[in-house]
Amino acid sequence: xxxxxxxxxxxxxxxxxxxxxxxxxxxxxxxxxxxxxxxxxxxxxxxxxxxxxxxxxxxxxxxxxxxxxxxxxxxxxxxxxxxxxxxxxxxxxxxxxxxxxxxxxxxxxxxxxxxxxxxxxxxxxxxxxxxxxxxxxxxxxxxxxxxxxxxxxxxxxxxxxxxxxxxxxxxxxxxxxxxxxxxxxxxxxxxxxxxxxxxxxxxxxxxxxxxxxxxxxxxxxxxxxxxxxxxxxxxxxxxxxxxxxxxxxxxxxxxxxxxxxxxxxxxxxxxxxxxxxxxxxxxxxxxxxxxxxxxxxxxxxxxxxxxx
Numbered sequence: 182x183x184x185x186x187x188x189x190x191x192x193x194x195x196x197x198x199x200x201x202x203x204x205x206x207x208x209x210x211x212x213x214x215x216x217x218x219x220x221x222x223x224x225x226x227x228x229x230x231x232x233x234x235x236x237x238x239x240x241x242x243x244x245x246x247x248x249x250x251x252x253x254x255x256x257x258x259x260x261x262x263x264x265x266x267x268x269x270x271x272x273x274x275x276x277x278x279x280x281x282x283x284x285x286x287x288x289x290x291x292x293x294x295x296x297x298x299x300x301x302x303x304x305x306x307x308x309x310x311x312x313x314x315x316x317x318x319x320x321x322x323x324x325x326x327x328x329x330x331x332x333x334x335x336x337x338x339x340x341x342x343x344x345x346x347x348x349x350x351x352x353x354x355x356x357x358x359x360x361x362x363x364x365x366x367x368x369x370x371x372x373x374x375x376x377x378x379x380x381x382x383x384x385x386x387x388x389x390x391x392x393x394x395x396x397x398x399x400x401x402x403x404x405x406x407x408x409x410x411x412x413x414x415x416x417x418x419x420x421x422x423x424x425x426x427x428x429x430x431x432x433x434x435x436x437x438x439x440x441x442x443x444x445x446x447x448x449x450x451x452x453x454x455x456x457x458x459x460x461x462x463x464x465x466x467x468x469x470x471x472x473x474x475x476x477x478x479x480x481x482x483x484x485x486x487x488x489x
Contacts, residue, residue, distance in 0.1 A: 182259055183338055184478050190266035191330075198273035205268055209351075213358045221370045228370035232355060232377060240340070240348040247342025258342070265343035269350040270333040272467075275301070275325045279460070282318045286311055286457040308438040316455040319463050320433050323425040324418050326467045327389040328353055328382075331474065335385040338478065349385075352378045379417065386417040389470070390424035396469035397428025405450055409434075412447035419449070426450015429466055431459045 199205070212235065220231040243265065251258035278301035285294035294314045295306040302321060306314065332353070336345030356378035359371030394402035405427030406420055413419030413434070426433040430452035436445050453459070 182255070182262065184475065184482055186259060186262035186266060186343075187270075187334055187337070187475065187478075190263050190270060191272070193263070193267055194271035194273055198277075199267060199271055201271075201274045205350075206354075209354050210358070213355065217359075217370075223370055225369040225373055228359075228373045231370075232352075232374050236348060236351045236355065236377075239351055240344040243347045244341045244344035247344065251342075262337075262343050265346055266333070266337065269343075269346040270330055270337075272326065272330060274329050276322075279318055279322045279325075279464075282314065283457055283460045286315060286460070305440045306438065308441075310438075312454045312456060313437045315457060315460055316431075316433050316435070317437060319425070319429070319431065319455055319460060320418075320422050320449075322460075322463055322467070323393070323421050327386060327421050330471065331389040331392070332382060332385040334474065335388060336381070349381060352381050382417050386420055388474075390420045392470035392473050393421070393424045393428045393466060395473050397425075397466050398430055399428075401430065401451060402427035409447065409449050413449065423449045425463070425466065426452075429459060429462050431455050431462075 216231045216235065220227045247258055247261055250261050278297055282294045282297045282301075285291070285297060291311050291314070294311070295309055298304075298306050298309070298314050298317055302317065306317070309317070333346045333349050336349040337343055339345050340348065352374070355371075355374045359374045390402075390406055394406070402424045405423040409423040410416065410419040413422065422433050426449045429450065432448060432450050432452060432454060434446045434449035436443050438444075
């Protein structure tokens with residue numbers, strides 16, 4: 182049931198992309214504002230309480246709903262799995278930015294590519310070269326693929342029913358949303374959410390990086406992972422970008438023009454300068470990595486069925 186739930190949810194999302202802003206992000210933003218109004222006094226203990234109420238309680242209620250539906254009939258539980266995965270997981274949640282940037286670079290529309298990149302990442306890239314735009318888009322795509330698909334799928338497999346998918350999606354949202362709040366308003370309130378997500382994402386990020394390595398140039402991916410990831414401030418993103426760049430044979434990281442200045446960043450990956458062709462290769466790498474994960478999941482399920 183787990184494997185088929187993942188496959189069907191991904192197929193539905195490809196055919197009919199989820200309006201994620203309206204159905205997922207808008208309700209979560211409203212919930213986040215409500216929690217901040219009720220609990221935020223700048224103290225860490227209230228941040229832990231608010232996080233637990235929404236993330237842990239949401240996961241427990243999802244597991245309970247799945248159990249009750251299974252008791253009614255397994256088909257109901259299966260449909261519930263697919264529905265929750267459709268709401269929490271999917272390539273198409275951010276891939277339209279990547280596809281539009283790729284097309285703009287192919288057409289030589291560098292200004293449009295810069296604008297789209299700014300809408301996606303939240304910065305300004307009016308002076309970025311086409312290589313910088315491609316580089317940043319590839320980095321964003323590698324991290325987004327993990328957080329929108331691989332990370333959700335990992336916890337869906339590990340925890341009962343779709344409770345793991347709900348936990349990961351909620352933990353990611355509140356880590357991001359409470360990080361953006363003004364430090365004077367949030368104080369220590371939002372730090373627990375960020376640390377909790379780092380812990381939740383520790384193993385899934387490394388499994389995704391390993392999948393990128395297997396699906397691409399394995400030797401270069403592992404080399405870049407081991408030698409370059411320590412140089413990047415966000416360790417979870419670091420191993421994804423380093424292994425992905427090595428697997429693709431493309432140079433990522435490095436200084437970029439952003440918001441009127443030059444951001445100094447270490448080099449990640451190795452090989453050629455990033456361009457539109459490497460963006461196309463990124464799509465292939467992510468899909469091959471997903472197939473590797475689904476194949477391994479199928480083997481585990483088959484082994485369990487045979488031993489049972």
